[in-house]
Amino acid sequence: MKKIAVCYKWVLSDADIRVNEKTRELDMEKCKPQVNDYDRNGLECGVQIKKATGRELVGITCGASVAASAKDALSRGLDAVYYVEDPALAETDKVGSAKVLAAAVKAIDGVDVVICSEGSSDDYAQQTGPRLAALLDMPSVSYVVKVGAGGDAFTLERKLEEGSEVVEVNAPVVITVSPEVGDAPIPGVKDIIGAKKKPANALTLAGIGISPDAVKPRATRVSVLAPATSRRKQVLNPEGVSLDQAAAALVKQLSADGIL
Amino acid sequence: MSAIWIVAENPDWAAVMVSAAKSVSADALLTVFIPPLPADGLWEDYAPSLVAKAKAEKPSLILVGTSKRGRDLAARSAALLDAPCFSDAKNLALSGNTFSCDTNVYGGSAVRSDSTTEPLVLATIGPKAFEPDPAGISGATAGTLDYTPGKVKVTGRKPRPPQTVNLGEATKVVSVGRGFSEEKDLAAARELAAALGAEVSCSRPIAEFFKWLPEECYVGISGQIIKPQLYVAVGISGQAQHTFGVRDAKVIVSINKDAECLMHQNADYCITGEWQAVIPALVKAVKA
């Protein structure tokens, strides 16, 4: 049976990043892993294409520690998950991860529609979809906001800076979607329980023909630092100060700053 | 660095990348490609032609304009050339054969610096990352790329509706977020903006999901990056992707019911409270 493969990234939630005020380094201790926000829209897009074309829907991910993602991803409408977990993937970059995902797609029988989202909340480099298309020798259609699917034929609307572009393409194809393609529903209790019964298949790097060399990072990370900020963070209504007083204080401040 | 290639959709952007290239190496040989938009095919489908040329002529750096088309073309080309690609790169530098640059990560919460000794590197460059070179592209060689239509047929193109606001020019901006639960509530923000002589902008969900304001009104790393004198964020949580867009504002005010919100951490002046109460007080004070 033909399959749709949705790639998703298991990332740390960036909302809980704290900055060490002295060193400007990031403290990720409170950050929990989650399915990248944008990929949730990608997964939902897969669900819609499955409905329209009757294909099977699988998820693919890779990383140093991704087995735990399967349950979450499976609660979002997938029939099965394939994951490649290997410590060698901890430091890999776009060059390596696209190779792993492409090899995983090839290892799964019958995938002729690949869906990625435009970027991930950590790097937002927006490379994986087009890189995959190139490596799989499939056409790439990126920044897609509307999908019309019937059988093997796809009518896709892209949103670009200068306007929109409507294209037609037949599977096999890699479709990279923007968030406007559709909101992702929050999985319900039934979806979460159902996820436990669905298959999560482990793939190995060796098993899909990826050598350790292929996933070595191609650049050295020199530093990751938050930019220095110099905002005053002055709370104008501490306890005991009314909103009217705070508002008046703000107007006075803004006049003193030469803004009003 | 021997040869640097520049790929752009238009000469203005190419001129920005001429500056970027010169910042890497003052005496590099520059070749500029500005392939025209095919009538019924993807511009990105120039990628195979670029790749074939690059394999033959071996440039050491390929810069591509960070439009959506540019990103797609750069990523596809990088994959086919088995090369790293740095998205939205800044502070490009070359020392010996080590290339380094900065990219934003975690929605602009942090800057990552990378270095590499790869023989070929690609990087995409934003339209405002560098001042355009005063000489434009006149000092560079004009390159051409052949176009072989790909499997994707373009059947229609529609220009985006004309912009109704120009946030970039505004000196004062009042910005609304999901702290507003209904479209009609924006009237309060508009009243505050009118009192201050400000434009109204918003966070991404307000424009993209609720569509209460046009898309060119949302501020942040994937929206408008602005430098007003005054930015008043009302009911905006202050996620890094948002605050990235106003990092260079002179004064930032945050109005939020949550004293712990990140927007307060990124503001000069904060008022903790519901906008329903704060805005009327502020309008009164401004008019007083």
Ligand SMILES: Cc1cc2nc3c(=O)[nH]c(=O)nc-3n(C[C@H](O)[C@H](O)[C@H](O)COP(=O)(O)OP(=O)(O)OC[C@H]3O[C@@H](n4cnc5c(N)ncnc54)[C@H](O)[C@@H]3O)c2cc1C
């Ligand atoms: C790759 C990527 C790119 C992104 N790019 C952008 C971007 O460019 N721009 C952008 O804005 N976002 C962007 N986002 C989204 C961003 O992460 C946040 O989700 C978004 O900015 C949140 O919008 P918000 O602050 O309006 O909503 P919320 O985070 O929901 O915050 C609402 C705030 O309103 C406050 N509030 C609620 N009720 C009241 C009240 N009555 N009075 C006062 N305060 C109240 C709450 O305390 C809260 O702080 C991006 C996300 C990703 C993953």
